[in-house]
Amino acid sequence: MSKKPKVAIVMGSDSDFPVLEGCLNILKEFGVETSVTVCSAHRTPDRAAELARNAESEGYDVIIAAAGKAAHLPGVLAAYTVLPVIGIPIKSSTLDGLDALLSIVQMPAGVPVATVAINGSENAALLAVQIMSGAYPELRDRMHAYKKKMAEAVDRKNEQLQARLRGAAQ
Known part of the structure; x- marks a missing residue:
């Protein structure tokens, strides 16, 4: 085990x-x-x-x-x-x-x-x-996924902000 x-x-x-x-x-x-x-x-x-x-x-x-x-x-x-x-x-x-x-x-x-x-x-x-993560490679894999998820959340927030700004400019 x-x-x-x-x-x-x-x-x-x-x-x-x-x-x-x-x-x-x-x-x-x-x-x-x-x-x-x-x-x-x-x-x-x-x-x-x-x-x-x-x-x-x-x-x-x-x-x-x-x-x-x-x-x-x-x-x-x-x-x-x-x-x-x-x-x-x-x-x-x-x-x-x-x-x-x-x-x-x-x-x-x-x-x-x-x-x-x-x-x-x-x-x-x-x-x-x-x-x-050096001793448990699965943790490194999960950390990569965690950081990717954080980046995607920021991208979604930016897209929402950009759409809001486009709506305000009209």
Whole structure:
């Protein structure tokens, strides 16, 4: 039996879940197996370390970690694993997520965390798919189809706009 692509999604708080729904939907669309866990870098640091240490042996290919405010979760997980970690800064404070973005993107040398936009869970999922597509060629094929579908949607919108403009010019 061949292995399926698998992503661990970890959030610092259950209040982050609404942002992560887009991520989950995209991973499901691509046929990627997921698990979702609430785990805090500050309140449950031992569990965060254990989760990261065991992720590779449990068959995960990528970890997606979402956190707001101080947002240390992605970096803590990255410190304990060799798997790629994608950080999603969550807009959750008076700084509109800028604090989380800077916390995630400013990692020290040797502990990389790929970082997407504030609340950018869809791009985190797509980046995970692209990372895994080297090991799972079917994901690359699905990504080609996904991008083609996006381009077709833009073309349809342009055609509708052009028709509307032609109607307004008459």
